[in-house]
Amino acid sequence: METTETFESLVRAEFTPKSIYLNTASNGLLPTRTVTALHEAALLRAEGRPLLALHEDVEACRAAYARLAGVPATRVAAGASVAAHTGVIAASLPPGAEVLTAEGDFTSVLNPFHVRGDLKVRAVPVERIAESVRPGTALVAVSAAQSADGRVADLAAVREAARTHGARTYVDHSQAAGWLPVDAAAHDFTACVSYKFLLGPHGAAFLTVPEDFGGLTPGLAGWVAGERPWDSCYGPVAELAHSARRFDLTPALFTYAGLRRSLELLEEIGVPALHEHAVALADRFRAGLVDLGREPLPAPGSAIVSVPGLGARQEELSRAGIEVSDRAGNLRAAFHLYNTAADVDRLLDALSD
Template identity: 25%
Template sequence: MEFRSQFPLLATNPGLIYFDSGATSQKPQAVLDAEVAHYVECNAPTGRSLYPLARNATEAFAGARESLARFIGVADVDGVVFTSGTTMGINLVAFAWARANMSPGDVVVSTMAEHHANLVPWQILAEEKGIRLELVRLNPNSTLDLSHLEEILERGGVKLVCVGHVSNVTATLNPIDRIVEMAKRFGAKVLLDGAQSAGHMPIDVTKLGVDFFALSGHKMLGPMGTGILYVSPDRFDEMGVMFGGGDMINRVTPERAWFKPMPTRLEAGTQNVAGAVALAAAANWLESFPGGLRGVEEHVRMLGDYAWDRLVRIPSIKLLGPGPGSDSAMSLVSFTFDHKGASNRHRVRDMDLAVRLGERGICVRSGVFCAQPLVDHFYGLEGATRASFHVYNTLDDVDRLVDAIANRR
């Protein structure tokens, strides 16, 4: 089936091929309708005012939380915190949990493959609080070196392991079941960055056994500035606060404040209620895709496998990541012609390639993808070009991309 017609931006630009969903996805009409309908039909404060319109808004906000809890396999909706996206979710863990529960010398483990959002907060906390940050090495094919993770855990002192579910550069699909088992064996908690997995595959955080899970709405067909952080009920009593303000308090005196329980203690101020409603609509749209989220996963993997198979035949191309197989989600393919092994005849800067493709109506991303330790330090590259896929892409789109690259001169 063809789903492009359900996405207004693509339907009104028939010649456009959008391969930048790893940065932000397009939105189906159902999501846009849900956000507009909230403003038109029940825009009012939530949780405080008592008139019928406000009660309707409060119910809509609660319904969105329930839908998103179901989407990630959560029974206790109090574990679903609304955020502006994965970056905010990870920062909430850093500054509302780790700052309250970690001491100088305690260890946070991340990896060399992480997005800056899963590195920089820990670097800040290390400087502020004296915790130590250890990074897991990568194997030559960019998968995690789990023996190095175990070595770090065996040294002791590890309180939290932070890892991406799917790499935003290589599409590496990390073995979360093994990572969780290792971390729990040594008493460490686990934070999973789901920015590149949510909306691309089924997610059940209860089965995964993680303590925290963050996702971004705008990468899963939802609005920009939306997301959720899952907090395991086992961590509820350990959560501090990050932001102070209205709605997250039970009582305030001139001297101090008493905070509400989860999730409201982490949702200070006026929330993006219309965005939350639209994000729930995006989750519902994905669940209604043929085959559900498993169908989405299979469609995206088909595109990624096909793109890799065609791209690898182009002279002087360097493809990043493990490639087709169980180690990769194949939701994106990153490549470059600007590397030491490329011939002068075929070499082209990634920025120039992205501009040329854009002039042909093909939208890709170039740069380091907010992952400099991976692109720069691991691969030794100044950048790369990335094509990332979603439900509105087709094999014909991939053919047009590859043909444009092969005939770029």
């Protein structure tokens, strides 16, 4: 874990927001080193220089995310979106299979199961998802932290319930990885986008799969999914990668060039320090809301806080230099490494007016 001095010095060196930015659940801020890497990558194209080095960034990101997620890099596929990863998982299920989901979860985690048309998709409140696994449930699909209100799923209970009934688990870490410790090894499949708490550009997402691939078919495989990609550019791929790379999508090279530096920063600071910092700020905000006579939606231990009835103030707050989200009428604030106690107090002051 980084010392307080090192934590603060790294943040000062990397972030220069022009507002009080409390909207990481929508988009994380880009570190200075990431912006530099994006610019350098774009210059390669602009100047007609080789791009081969950018493919090395993809592999560096795969390895860094694997360390963050607690799995070998051979279990990590590099893609573009959670929806695409969910689609591969949905395509693997037999007709009539039951998929258990959380009510109101993010669409990318849900919709590919619904559009199949021949699956039994059942939704329950996220607090009841573990107890709702039953014989015949084929897959439990849930976000580690809910996008709308920050509620954190009891993933240990979900895992145990799924094992008891022979179901597989699929967890979306998009609103968790980067502040909440991740244990992808505990689940069959997990996914995560790059542009929220991982502080990367848009256009990258990771999928983790079991060593035996969990029955998935690489239905989106192109040349990068070959065991020897540069020998797989023409005609059918003769030999798919022996690792999770068989589920790779052609990478957005600039994105991965930038993301590599964002992931390096997260590793320098450490997720335990990030978790302590972000949750402490969220708890400070929750306590201040109670003092104002406002009750946030219950989401203990989360870095994301949603307040009923205040979403309509989002535009007003933005004009005042405070960036938050309006989600279904709720004001949503999300806290990360670049936020401070002063940011929390400024938002509370604005809400007291």
